[in-house]
Amino acid sequence: xxxxxxxxxxxxxxxxxxxxxxxxxxxxxxxxxxxxxxxxxxxxxxxxxxxxxxxxxxxxxxxxxxxxxxxxxxxxxxxxxxxxxxxxxxxxxxxxxxxxxxxxxxxxxxxxxxxxxxxxxxxxxxxxxxxxxxxxxxxxxxxxxxxxxxxxxxxxxxxxxxxxxxxxxxxxxxxxxxxxxxxxxxxxxxxxxxxxxxxxxxxxxxxxxxxxxxxxxxxxxxxxxxxxxxxxxxxxxxxxxxxxxxxxxxxxxxxxxxxxxxxxxxxxxxxxxxxxxxxxxxxxxxxxxxxxxxxxxxxxxxxxxxxxxxxxxxxxxxxxxxxxxxxxxxxxxxxxxxxxxxxxxxxxxxxxxxxxxxxxxxxxxxxxxxxxxxxxxxxxxxxxxxxxxxxxxxxxxxxxxxxxxxxxxxxxxxxxxxxx
Numbered sequence: 313x314x315x316x317x318x319x320x321x322x323x324x325x326x327x328x329x330x331x332x333x334x335x336x337x338x339x340x341x342x343x344x345x346x347x348x349x350x351x352x353x354x355x356x357x358x359x360x361x362x363x364x365x366x367x368x369x370x371x372x373x374x375x376x377x378x379x380x381x382x383x384x385x386x387x388x389x390x391x392x393x394x395x396x397x398x399x400x401x402x403x404x405x406x407x408x409x410x411x412x413x414x415x416x417x418x419x420x421x422x423x424x425x426x427x428x429x430x431x432x433x434x435x436x437x438x439x440x441x442x443x444x445x446x447x448x449x450x451x452x453x454x455x456x457x458x459x460x461x462x463x464x465x466x467x468x469x470x471x472x473x474x475x476x477x478x479x480x481x482x483x484x485x486x487x488x489x490x491x492x493x494x495x496x497x498x499x500x501x502x503x504x505x506x507x508x509x510x511x512x513x514x515x516x517x518x519x520x521x522x523x524x525x526x527x528x529x530x531x532x533x534x535x536x537x538x539x540x541x542x543x544x545x546x547x548x549x550x551x552x553x554x555x556x557x558x559x560x561x562x563x564x565x566x567x568x569x570x571x572x573x574x575x576x577x578x579x580x581x582x583x584x585x586x587x588x589x590x591x592x593x594x595x596x597x598x599x600x601x602x603x604x605x606x607x608x609x610x611x612x613x614x615x616x617x618x619x620x621x622x623x624x625x626x627x628x629x630x631x632x633x634x635x636x637x638x639x640x641x642x643x644x645x646x647x648x649x650x651x652x653x654x655x656x657x658x659x660x661x662x663x664x665x666x667x668x669x670x671x672x673x674x675x676x677x678x679x680x681x682x683x684x685x686x687x688x689x690x691x692x693x694x695x696x697x698x699x700x701x702x703x704x705x706x707x708x709x710x711x712x713x714x715x716x717x718x719x720x721x722x723x724x725x726x727x728x729x730x731x732x
Contacts, residue, residue: 352406352478352479353404353406353407353409353410353457353461353477353478353479354404354406354407354478354479354480354542355382355383355407355410355478355480355542356383356410356474356475356477356478356480356481357383357385357475357581357584357596358382358383358384358385358386358596359382359383359480359542359581359717359719360382360386360640360674360717361581361714361715361716361717362385362386362389362390362393362596362597363714363716364711364712364714364715364723365386365389365390365638365672366389366393367707367711368670368672368704368707368708368711368725369390369393369636369638369670369672371390371393371394371395371396371636372394372395372396373394373395373396374396374635375394375395375396375397375635375636376395376396376397376398376399376632376633376634376635376636376666377390377395377397377398377399377634377635377636377637377638378398378399378401378621378624378625378634378636378637378638378664379398379399379400379401379637379638379640380400380401380402380621380638380639380640380642381400381401381402381407381408381410381411381616382402382407382640383407383410383411384400384407384410384411384414385596385598386638387400387411387614388414388418388596388597388598388607388614389596389597389598390636390638391607391610391611391613391614392597392598392603392606392607392610395613395636396613397613397614397615398613398614398615399615399616399617399624399634400614400615400616400617401616401617401618401619401620401621401624402617402618403618403619403620404618405453405454405457405618406457408453408454408616408617408618409450409453409454409457409458411616412449412450412451412454412616413446413450413454413458414430414598415449415611415614415616416445416446416449416450417429417430417446418598418604418607418608418611419449419608419611420445420446420449421441421445421446423601423604425441426599426604427592427599427601429441429465429474430474430599431589431590431591431592431595431599432473432589432590433465433467433473433474433475433476433584433588433589433590434465434466434467434472434473434474434588434589435465435466435467436466436467438462438463438465438466439462439463439466442458442462442465446458447459453618464477470485471485472588473588473589475584475585475588475589476588479539479540479541479542480540480541480542482540483532483537483540483541484585485588486537487528487531487532487537488585488586490527490528490531491524491525491528495524495527497520497521497524500516500520500521501521501586503516503520504516504517504521504571504576505576505583505586505587507576507577510575513571513575513576514571514572514573517567517571517572518572521571522567522568522572525564525567525571526564526567528563528567529560529561529563529564529567530560532559532560532563533558533559533560533563535548538559543559543676544644544645546644546645546646546647546649547641547644547645547676548676550644550647550675550676550677551676551677551721553677554677554678554679554721555676555677555678555721562676562719562721563719565718566717566718566719567718569713569715569718570582570716570717570718574714574716577594578594578716579594579716580594580595580596580716581716581717582716582717620657621639621642621657621660621661622653622656622657622660625657625660625661625663625664626660628664632664633664633665633666633669634661634664634665634666634669635665635666635668635669635670636669636670636671636672637661637665637669637670637671637672638672638673639671639672639673640673640674641673641674641675641676641720643673643675643680643682643683644675644676644677644680647680647681647682647683651682651685651686654682654683654686655686655687655688655697658686658688658697659688659689661728662688662689662690662700662728665728668727668728668729669727669728670725670726670727670728671701671725671726671727671728672723672724672725672726673724674720674722674723674724675720675721675722675724676720676721677721677722678721678722679722680722680724683697683698683701684696684698686698688700700728700729701726701727701728701729702726702727702728702729703724703725703726704725704726704727707725708722708723708724708725709723711723711725
């Protein structure tokens with residue numbers, strides 16, 4: 313990132329000892345993570361529950377939402393939720409390409425064709441559909457990517473669904489193969505998804521799946537698996553230091569909530585990774601037939617950018633102030649490894665925020681200690697960032713308990729406000 317003279321990053325003298333940063337991990341794990349993420353599509357779908365975001369943000373026609381693109385699902389969800397404008401930004405051009413393909417499909421395909429691609433995840437005619445209908449709607453970088461990757465939708469090979477592609481999809485497919493072939497619980501997973509009541513679902517989980525999934529938790533906590541799932545060394549260290557039991561326990565506790573306490577009937581996140589597909593009744597809002605026509609009308613409100621959050625915000629015109637920021641968990645990635653970049657990003661957020669702007673973000677850890685040293689310039693003064701954040705921990709905790717994904721340690725909601 314380019315440096316910014318308005319970002320003040322020097323921590324208070326007393327904070328250096330009080331806030332030791334997690335180590336980034338070994339050089340080998342760092343290189344492994346970079347090798348995977350610098351060359352690949354990482355997220356084939358958004359892995360954050362937009363139901364929480366809707367409740368936390370309550371977007372309306374006057375709102376401009378900025379969101380990190382990821383799989384693009386939630387950027388489309390915010391349009392359906394009523395946002396006046398959505399800017400989706402991601403430093404990975406492959407994530408932008410995925411959202412561009414979804415937008416092209418919404419504009420050019422029937423709902424049935426669109427659902428075959430992004431709902432079923434397997435479309436034998438995907439190459440022809442792409443060549444004849446979708447390709448012309450894409451930017452040149454996105455065309456180059458999909459020219460070589462559209463076969464991900466054809467349903468061929470052992471990764472026979474788009475939802476088993478990308479690095480996160482490779483992890484999902486590997487873990488499902490382990491459960492089905494080595495643990496023999498494929499029928500139990502299907503029974504879990506089809507359970508008619510929460511009591512029956514809980515019974516299946518506790519009697520047949522808890523121990524196999526405990527083993528999966530240990531496998532998924534290994535460095536290679538976490539790298540495939542988009543967890544860099546810095547974030548792994550954050551989990552190890554802040555979550556009792558570390559990554560394996562975080563994953564296991566997530567399974568306890570997802571399958572033992574929350575109804576799985578509408579949990580399209582885990583259905584896609586267990587089966588490789590959504591169903592018409594268990595899918596993201598952007599895939600529902602009743603939303604398709606409206607979403608096509610709303611697409612002009614969506615803008616896509618491939619850049620850092622900071623660069624994107626710096627490029628906005630004064631009239632484009634942002635009222636809602638959705639930062640996902642990316643601050644975990646940069647919080648301890650690049651405090652200067654983190655402070656620069658927050659300076660850009662403060663500068664671009666409209667009155668009463670709200671920020672939501674997630675973390676693998678239980679706290680976000682890396683925000684405490686950050687300083688920004690606000691109304692002509694250098695201030696601690698934490699003085700400008702009016703947090704809502706009770707609402708955040710209540711919503712986090714309802715999270716259908718449960719891969720994060722914490723969820724945070726804060727309003728940007730003048731110091732009280």
